[in-house]
Amino acid sequence: MALSHAILALLIDNPYSGYDLAKDFDQSVNFFWKATHQQIYRELSKLEEQALVEVSPIAQAGRPDKKLYHITKAGETFLIEWLLQPCEVMPIKEDLLVKLWAAQLIPVSKSIEQSASVAKIIEEFQRHRELHQHRLATYHQIAREFYPDPKRLSIAQKYRYLVLRRGIRYEEDYIAWCDEVLELFANHPDVKGV
Amino acid sequence: MALSHAILALLIDNPYSGYDLAKDFDQSVNFFWKATHQQIYRELSKLEEQALVEVSPIAQAGRPDKKLYHITKAGETFLIEWLLQPCEVMPIKEDLLVKLWAAQLIPVSKSIEQSASVAKIIEEFQRHRELHQHRLATYHQIAREFYPDPKRLSIAQKYRYLVLRRGIRYEEDYIAWCDEVLELFANHPDVKGV
DNA sequence: GCCTACATGTAAACCGTTACATGATTAT
DNA sequence: ATAATCATGTAACGGTTTACATGTAGGC
Structure with missing residues (x-):
């Protein structure tokens, strides 16, 4: 609450x-x-x-x-x-991770319908990569506009800047992870040519 | 749902x-x-x-x-x-970020009570850093136990490994961000000596 | 003519948390 | 003795989401 x-x-x-x-x-x-x-x-x-x-x-x-x-x-x-009170670590609930966990239910073979399923998963990761890239762009814009010189900030501004930094780092990291996933789909012998 | x-x-x-x-x-x-x-x-x-x-x-x-x-x-x-259905980007709700956003309400001065407040915030970040480090250690252990050779995994195992990778990346990134915050508290002239 | 933005709200359904409840086993 | 672990559940409450509801102004 x-x-x-x-x-x-x-x-x-x-x-x-x-x-x-x-x-x-x-x-x-x-x-x-x-x-x-x-x-x-x-x-x-x-x-x-x-x-x-x-x-x-x-x-x-x-x-x-x-x-x-x-x-x-x-x-x-x-x-x-x-x-000033201690708080908990935020719980994570990621649909996309549940999907990847369950993705092995999609058989990888040569039939068209099944390939279409794998293609849908790939599309979903590309789409999420774009969504996160879009967010990242927004955060970068906020950074340029409000914190053009991060080294010369008052302590109060620095707090806010670090909150934004968390957003930036999070999106950058998420995008890099999407790339790891997409690389698998691009290079794994079982999926090649889908 | x-x-x-x-x-x-x-x-x-x-x-x-x-x-x-x-x-x-x-x-x-x-x-x-x-x-x-x-x-x-x-x-x-x-x-x-x-x-x-x-x-x-x-x-x-x-x-x-x-x-x-x-x-x-x-x-x-x-x-x-x-x-196979598209899903949304997970919403973020981070108490710790709200705290940092509002942290400027704590006056930074030499009086003992107020310094104690800043000290409490610093402690909270150290505590969260430890909690995330603990999670990271757990995930690394899972990685060692179940995916000792990440390059030789079946596609099904690779999906699961990538889910775990997300957990590992997330915790590593969170810890690095905690360090950014703690560095501010350690080095900023307004807070020095608290 | 239709959609979007502005601006606030009610109602119902659903999801999530906390407290309560039971009862045996194992460890300290 | 006491607490923790195993194993399941009910009840009540509180938070979140979705649908419904209203009405103006401005752009295409």
Whole structure:
């Protein structure tokens, strides 16, 4: 149950609407958290009840009102207390790895349908490689824009930069692993010519 | 909803009891899935209803009966169909990254209490580095035991080896990132001497 | 005319976690 | 004696996902 903390962490610098939080979790900070808009709206209501955030409604011409959420002093205290507590290692749940584990069910032979199955697996790895490359490109762009000179950062900026570094490293490593897998499919004698 | 697929994937080679599945998800294949024993028991019942697995009860002296689950032909078909479908990139939810993102709330100064807070964060990163190193050691041991000669593997073994490779790469990369973070704390002028 | 973006929400279904429950065996 | 391991399960709660729901503005 750390969605509340992830939301509060984003609110440290700027007030956010639920909508904007959903966008950021989906695009710019997806290297550390993920949440749907419904989760976010519910969580914001709870945080408001607990006085960890405050709302200022912003009227907008021809649009629904925007509710801008600010973190409160109590919210900051709550966050600091949490971040001094130990936490667990994140569990991994990777569909793609389950697929590779089970891939031996696909017989490798010369018949067309079966070759088509292997081809589908290869395509899936190529597709995931591209998805990760796309993410990596986004992170590199954020790095260029916000941290052009990583050696000259204040400690506060450095923290954020290191979070982004984790995203960059993760995607680079994932891509390199996809290449290991694709190399197998390209070179293994049993699959050759599929 | 891929717990069912992860269970079926493990059942490809050997029949398992719920208890044994829980142990494997917790220890030997935690680089691709995680589940509690309650989840597993519920999921096995569902899979049995759908005839994707079958049970053979094994009487044991002085112990509750063991229920050994086997995958059925229908189960294999179900798995193959699933693994030919495209899947999403796994969402990342990392408490440790949220903490680092919010770490700027901890003031860096000379007072004892505040230095203690920074020290707690450093300890947390050291602790996580150790946890990941421990996992890495486990994976290396599995590699030595099951894949002593990675160049001479059948294609089926190679799939499994590449899944393990992902676990190894992930932990190595995570440890290297922890080192980047710890280096900051060791060298940054604002934190020096804490 | 249709799709996307903006902006918020409800309801239901499903998944995951924690607590409770049982009962024998083996190790300390 | 006490705790850990083996082995399975129920019940309740909480978190997550998906579908449904509404309504404006702007681009193609």
